[in-house]
Amino acid sequence: MNLFNLSLKFNGFPIEKAKNLLNSIQKHDENELLNYIETKKQDIVAFHLKHNSFYKTFAKDADPKDWSSIPIMTKRQLQHPLSERLSDGFTKKNVYINKTSGSSGDPFIFAKDKFCHAVTWAGFMDRYSWFHLDFNASKQARFYGIPLNKLGYYKERFKDFLSKRYRFSVFDLSDSELEKNLIIFKNTKFDYINGYTSSIVQFAKYLQRENSVLKMVCPTLKACIVTSEMLFEADKNLLETQFGIPIINEYGAAELGLIAFQNTKNEWIVNTEDLYIEILDKNNMVLPYGEEGRVVVTSLYNKAHPFIRYDLGDIGKLSKESTSNKPILESLVGRTNDIVSLPSGKKAAGLTFYYVTKTVIENNGNVKEFIIEQLKLDTFKISYTSTYQLSEEKLTAIKNAVSKYLEPNLTVLFERKIALERTSRGKLKQFKSFL
The missing domain is CATH 3.30.300.30 (ANL, C-terminal domain)
Structure with missing residues (x-):
């Protein structure tokens, strides 16, 4: 049973429509993709200039046909009540609402319209399929935090059930707790691991001390996806050794979705379907491939809330091997406030x-x-x-x-x-x- 897809549909997220859109975009050749991105950039700016009073004031001199006239948005500039930032026709009752993690020091509540959020999920499903992982069928070992208030706790547990996930604690990383984790892996047919890099690395270090390889304990494991924190090369080597499975680097943000995902050739492929990513210098000029700068992202489908030339607060660079239809993220150096x-x-x-x-x-x-x-x-x-x-x-x-x-x-x-x-x-x- 496709419980995950059904839960998205039940909550008003048109996942099949989103998958069809993604599929059509991926069929574009290089010129068609460039034209598509340019058109969507202009469309989303024009939409918010017409239908979003917050953005109309913020970007009063913006010209959709002149990208250099589009101002850079920061998290701090978005710290207004959500109701003031929603576009015409959108309310808190008909959008997806969440909040950023606050790891940059500037947390805020944001919104995505339901089709935009469905496109985000379609993107994740597509990337996971590169490693034969299925949101509806593959069992996930999840190393994430969980709200400690009763409502939030049970809401996440229910989502875990629908998504075939078992959640491990990231707050207790003692050897006694990690030993319990290992027993659960021994008795559960997990397909993949997903979660915070630092917590997963601690589990791998425990396995190293115990001279144990996780694939031998849990033979069904296919891959490990790390996210939300930096993955150092030495840690990646440790994970590959102690888990015995491919280690996949994921880069995303709650307010935007999937930004880049490592493919089977170890290339960190940038999302060009529903996001537009730029690497900018301190003067907001686009840097050539291979040069390090600020990661600035435009959400091409979010009509409920503008994320246009949005400075994520990260520093990174695109590989010199990148092309316009296949940008490759070479590295993430850290956050601009770090x-x-x-x-x-x-x-x-x-x-x-x-x-x-x-x-x-x-x-x-x-x-x-x-x-x-x-x-x-x-x-x-x-x-x-x-x-x-x-x-x-x-x-x-x-x-x-x-x-x-x-x-x-x-x-x-x-x-x-x-x-x-x-x-x-x-x-x-x-x-x-x-x-």
Whole structure:
């Protein structure tokens, strides 16, 4: 029984119509796709200029035929009551409503019209099919957070039931809990794993300590999809070794849907069907392939709420191998608010600092997780969980690495903790600046 499709239809999301649209777009040749995208860009801007009073005020000088005249939107600019941002004919009763995770520091409630949301789901279904995964039939091991209030908790559990998902805790990553997880895998025919990178990596580290490969415990597993947090190459190698299945990198956002998805050739394919993605410099100019900049996204189908040239708050770059009909996301460097500012005036992505430290302290499996906080311009604090205290020799090695890769004369503090603080949804924010 196609419970997932039926639940979408029951809630007013026309999934079959959305699948047909997706299929028709994917049949376009390169020129047809370029014309389609250009037409949809103009159409969505014209629609909101005519039917959305918020956008009419925000983009008063916008010309749908001149893309450079379209202003960049940020999350902060959207922090108005939702009722003020909805287009004509849309109310809170006839749209899909959700809220962003707040990982950028600027959470807000947003809306999508029901057809737009159906197109989002059609996109996910299409990408998952690349790995022979079916939302209606494949059993998912889900490593996500869950609301702790009663209504939210049972709502998510019901959605899990409809979607053939079993949800594991991301709030308790102790060995005793991870041992219980392993027993569940042994007794359940899971098809794939999906969830937060950091939590799944912790499970893989437990398997490594137990000298266990998950595919041997649960032979039905086909793939593991990680999302919402950075996936480092070393962690990907660990997951592939301890799970024995392909590791798939997914990049998305609640308010937009699927932005990029890794294919069977390990290419991170950008969604060109219902989104338009740009990489911009600090002056809002489009950067050539291979150059790093801000990820800016336009939702081509959301008529309920404008997401037009929307600055997601991420920094990334498209591969030089990209083409107009097959853009490939080469890397995500981090968030624009995760920038390290140093006394010399130098700037670096916060995850650079994280990566430098990671290469030093994780080679023996003692350190389970760590986060980095910038307290002052020249002072950083590394909080970590571990089996035993880091030695003075190891602490000195970390400081030397920081000095070599960033700059000398920085103060690095350390604090060993029983557990690291996660967001209310269970995500681990790996770098935070208090400047």
